Ligand SMILES: Nc1nc2c(c(=O)[nH]1)N[C@H]1C(S)=C(S)[C@@H](COP(=O)(O)OP(=O)(O)OC[C@H]3O[C@@H](n4cnc5c(=O)[nH]c(N)nc54)[C@H](O)[C@@H]3O)O[C@H]1N2
Ligand SMILES: Nc1nc2c(c(=O)[nH]1)N[C@H]1C(S)=C(S)[C@@H](COP(=O)(O)OP(=O)(O)OC[C@H]3O[C@@H](n4cnc5c(=O)[nH]c(N)nc54)[C@H](O)[C@@H]3O)O[C@H]1N2
Ligand code: SF4
């Protein structure tokens with residue numbers, strides 16, 4: 001018997017693809033993109049096109065296991081199969097004992113983007129930890145600086161729909177690796193270019209998108225605030241700003257104007273490394289070619305000044321008035337369009353029923369290393385990890401692994417594979433893939449909502465996050481009704497928030513129709529939607545070019561350029577003169593897919609990309625083994641000198657630590673310093689030095 005099942009990719013990617021899975025005799029035999037879906041348009045990225053290799057990988061974790069060797073043995077750990085009953089009994093006993101002895105906040109949940117399905121990303125798990133009184137996790141590692149910045153200026157995390165990029169005549173990909181991270185926007189850009197649009201890429205790294213663009217501007221890392229302010233300086237000087245739109249729909253333009261004189265093209269050129277004439281040209285082309293759309297992505301907010309950077313770039317379409325035009329505006333994220341009922345899903349009120357009787361403390365996930373090694377009152381005694389691989393993706397890796405190695409720390413990891421993090425787990429639990437459970441899936445790069453159907457029975461003894469936390473709650477003796485709520489009822493609850501965008505959208509409809517667009521215009525007619533043509537969802541209805549609330553955070557209430565502590569503009573660069581871009585790989589998804597041979601073939605993960613001049617000065621040739629180091633430690637990679645980075649910048653990719661030399665990856669070099677806004681991670685504000693390594697030198701244990 002052959003069936004076609006509609007599912008939706010829940011990986012942490014803006015595209016939120018509609019997927020068709022062919023099932024024959026209970027086994028998945030084919031995966032393809034849904035041709036009917038307006039954004040997926042029948043194709044999947046190279047990572048997920050090979051998904052059967054992941055689902056049926058011989059390395060899948062299929063049964064609960066207990067670690068019987070030492071912690072952190074880089075893949076040589078020995079695990080023993082146990083039953084779910086044994087696993088639950090041990091987890092319940094340990095969590096109860098720790099809660100009694102140290103208080104429930106000694107339990108720390110740790111999760112992020114392994115699965116961004118609405119239910120499996122944050123529902124039953126949240127209910128469980130809230131009812132327990134566990135520490136809360138500030139899930140800030142990816143997008144918090146940019147998200148807070150966009151809300152600060154526009155009031156909501158929404159922007160231009162991808163379909164409208166086809167109408168643009170000028171497209172700026174700003175810190176946005178479209179071919180690698182957002183491939184389903186590309187066909188719309190191609191369509192625009194066939195109609196004469198120009199594509200400009202602003203990225204220190206020569207991405208695949210930059211290679212095929214009309215113009216690649218290799219900006220110095222962390223200087224985007226200066227560039228955006230410089231562009232506005234020129235636009236206002238030339239009278240290219242939209243005075244009418246600004247007076248109606250923006251507040252703080254006077255304050256902004258007071259800042260602009262500092263950002264002369266000459267000074268901006270010095271900071272950004274972009275020629276003065278190019279800055280003038282970019283301002284002219286952006287302001288006078290209409291409509292102009294910006295695809296801003298999260299690249300620029302992984303800098304220490306990332307909040308200010310996103311604010312400054314988001315001012316551009318306000319100043320130019322391009323929010324009025326179909327094919328204008330800006331997209332950073334569309335997630336704020338999906339106003340699902342999170343209160344019902346997460347049940348924060350349950351914290352009041354915990355032994356604490358109050359909201360528990362919050363731990364910033366970026367600083368996991370500190371939490372595990374320094375935090376007190378109470379210390380973290382149990383760590384429950386799911387949807388996440390912190391031993392690979394967290395900054396300040398030495399501190400993270402030192403914490404994870406603690407013998408008195410009880411660690412549970414719910415996973416699909418034996419990752420860097422499972423090496424430190426006391427108990428490993430098997431997790432389903434999206435083929436094996438049902439969910440509701442939203443997106444952060446378009447406005448279509450989907451039900452992802454379960455295509456097949458879970459392999460082995462895998463459980464979804466929802467089922468795992470449901471059963472754990474019941475075994476802990478939590479008798480609240482919400483722990484018995486079936487998946488369909490949870491989807492219904494999520495959809496029942498009563499906002500106009502969800503009017504007429506219910507589960508039955510989503511189960512029938514895989515491409516339901518949010519009711520954005522309020523009349524369900526699917527016409528192009530201009531989110532800010534007539535104002536902004538802020539209290540005054542205006543864009544906040546000036547946001548007084550930023551003063552309390554120590555920020556300029558408008559935006560101003562403050563060079564990151566680890567950047568070429570600071571004295572730290574004397575010792576470590578190279579700016580490291582610790583980037584994502586195009587053929588992996590953060591640390592997911594890194595372990596599959598098919599994906600490895602498409603990627604060359606262990607390279608350090610260097611400019612010719614930087615390599616030459618250090619006596620390094622293409623292919624040499626190099627040592628990359630800073631105050632946090634050292635890693636070894638192979639130099640690649642191929643023009644992908646400008647002088648002063650080096651690039652390397654995120655992978656699994658245990659598949660890298662010495663059991664460490666680039667996050668050994670990144671710091672846990674936080675962004676100016678939102679407490680985000682600063683992966684792209686990292687200074688290093690590089691030297692040629694002889695073949696025999698090895699990693700020094702730290
Ligand atoms: N193939 C693939 N797709 C992915 C992911 C993946 O790992 N692989 N990850 C997913 C996730 S979790 C996310 S959050 C999104 C993120 O998608 P993006 O927001 O696109 O994120 P990044 O790749 O971090 O950064 C984008 C670009 O910003 C550049 N950049 C770095 N510093 C600066 C700077 O200071 N200024 C400017 N202008 N550019 C800078 C980087 O070189 C990079 O090419 O992608 C998702 N999609
Ligand atoms: N140096 C550097 N570090 C980075 C970044 C960078 O650009 N550079 N990017 C940062 C960003 S933007 C992000 S979002 C984070 C991402 O960090 P993470 O959220 O940890 O993402 P992944 O590395 O993809 O790991 C997710 C894990 O979840 C597992 N998983 C998948 N589905 C499920 C499920 O349904 N249930 C359970 N229990 N597990 C599941 C996968 O097998 C995988 O091992 O990394 C950050 N770290
Ligand atoms: S990872 Fe992104 S592009 Fe690839 S299938 Fe999933 S949603 Fe689509």
Ligand SMILES: [Mo]
Nearest residue numbers: 012113142143
């Ligand atoms: Mo992310």
